[in-house]
Amino acid sequence: MRSLRLLVLAAAFVAPLLARATDAPRPNVLFIAIDDLRDWVGFLQKNPQTRTPNMDRLAKLGTIFTRAYCAAPVCNPSRAALMSGLRPFTTGVYENNNDWRTVIPPELPLTTAFRNAGYWVGGSGKIYHEAYVRRSEWDDYLAREGGGNGNSQKGLKPSAKAKDDGVGGIKFQPLDNEDNALPDYQITDWGIEQLGKKHDKPFFLAVGLHKPHLPWNVPQKYYDLFPVDQIVLPPYLANDLDDVPPSGVKMAKPNGDHAAIVKSGRWKEAVQAYLASIAYTDMNIGRLLDALDKSAYRANTIICLWGDHGWHLGEKDHWRKFALWEEATRAPLIWIAPGVTKPGTVCDRPIDFMTIYPTLTDLCGIPTPKHVEGSSIRALLADPKSAWTQPAVTTYKFKNHAVRVEGWRYIRYENGDEELYNEVADPNEWKNLAKDPAFAAKKAELAKFLPDHDHADIGGREGAGAEDFGGGGKKKGKNKKAP
Numbered sequence: 001m002r003s004l005r006l007l008v009l010a011a012a013f014v015a016p017l018l019a020r021a022t023d024a025p026r027p028n029v030l031f032i033a034i035d036d037l038r039d040w041v042g043f044l045q046k047n048p049q050t051r052t053p054n055m056d057r058l059a060k061l062g063t064i065f066t067r068a069y070c071a072a073p074v075c076n077p078s079r080a081a082l083m084s085g086l087r088p089f090t091t092g093v094y095e096n097n098n099d100w101r102t103v104i105p106p107e108l109p110l111t112t113a114f115r116n117a118g119y120w121v122g123g124s125g126k127i128y129h130e131a132y133v134r135r136s137e138w139d140d141y142l143a144r145e146g147g148g149n150g151n152s153q154k155g156l157k158p159s160a161k162a163k164d165d166g167v168g169g170i171k172f173q174p175l176d177n178e179d180n181a182l183p184d185y186q187i188t189d190w191g192i193e194q195l196g197k198k199h200d201k202p203f204f205l206a207v208g209l210h211k212p213h214l215p216w217n218v219p220q221k222y223y224d225l226f227p228v229d230q231i232v233l234p235p236y237l238a239n240d241l242d243d244v245p246p247s248g249v250k251m252a253k254p255n256g257d258h259a260a261i262v263k264s265g266r267w268k269e270a271v272q273a274y275l276a277s278i279a280y281t282d283m284n285i286g287r288l289l290d291a292l293d294k295s296a297y298r299a300n301t302i303i304c305l306w307g308d309h310g311w312h313l314g315e316k317d318h319w320r321k322f323a324l325w326e327e328a329t330r331a332p333l334i335w336i337a338p339g340v341t342k343p344g345t346v347c348d349r350p351i352d353f354m355t356i357y358p359t360l361t362d363l364c365g366i367p368t369p370k371h372v373e374g375s376s377i378r379a380l381l382a383d384p385k386s387a388w389t390q391p392a393v394t395t396y397k398f399k400n401h402a403v404r405v406e407g408w409r410y411i412r413y414e415n416g417d418e419e420l421y422n423e424v425a426d427p428n429e430w431k432n433l434a435k436d437p438a439f440a441a442k443k444a445e446l447a448k449f450l451p452d453h454d455h456a457d458i459g460g461r462e463g464a465g466a467e468d469f470g471g472g473g474k475k476k477g478k479n480k481k482a483p
């Protein structure tokens, strides 16, 4: 009798506690995506010329990942994989002209997991590759003129110092415009507006910035931060491709952009233009962070900032993404998770962006859907030295993969061509060790991480690294009609 009474008493005590635990405000999420931002941010110390004071400020608040890699070195497949939790070799989404909506149903994406959990889910700018969006996954999304082309040049005019619009496909030009003439400014403003509102539900707010994607057309003042006579070119080895197998040389396309840039004598100008575009983006990030600081949500908002892949600026005679080396696959990643991350923390474990979906659901107490292929990095956020045994895997086109672990990068192409780099002795990946018998065991160890099944390219085999100017580039693939 007495024990029953005790139980009832205990229940009377515990019930409100439980209710309080359930009612505890769930964290909001500020999800910041940056297009084509390689590791040229101050906090990664890769290129000391870069100017990113606002991203550096954000980095100091939480954990940065020095070895974060994309699932695919191309906008559309990188974003589709990150948002769906499904790798390119699982879905067959490898290229910019592969319509992910035909193979990823609306029940699967990250946004849907948050909506199902009662979050308000809103976004602006480039979260998915803009040729293929499914706005029905969002409660609200900034609508923009012209079908959502954030790289629209409407209303932009070259500054008096502009020579022309760049070198071939590498488009750049300083502008005689104010900051707010570019779509990214309005995209950021929309995020700022949401942070200023009262929200009845926890929010998942996504802000996707287009710069530093080509064209590198930003106001002249950002070019002026980087005088061209002071530009230092990235590390470069003239005969770097000599030990790269034919499949790798084909990705580098040395006779394309790189030959044109060298011939033009404007390599430094191109580097200046990319740095200027990064500085422009950093300005918008700063405005967004200021708004969060002033908002009611600062203490209870998880921030995740990521770039969708890297970029070559002449390394290995290559430009753009579309390759499996460090430059094309590495991108910035910052996490701030109140109560989990500590300020100023650096994590050197190699991870890829498949970790983002399950980490966000984990941190927000949302069940991670079973289809999600990555793992939560909550343990690394709590302690950056925690054990981590999974490699970062990047896939470019059908059956070409890079496996990145601490100290090593192993690349295997569809035809069996291989590359192996010792990242400690050779961080520029200049010396391909794949043919050296001394490293056969290392290759075999890393090859175990390659997928055992590669889904066919849903667009057919003719994709050719089409650029992604928001409108989707060349639509050569045989995609099924989107739902």
Ligand SMILES: [Ca+2]
Pocket (backbone or CB within 6 Å): 239, 240, 241, 242, 243, 244, 429, 430, 431, 432
């Ligand atoms: Ca080499």
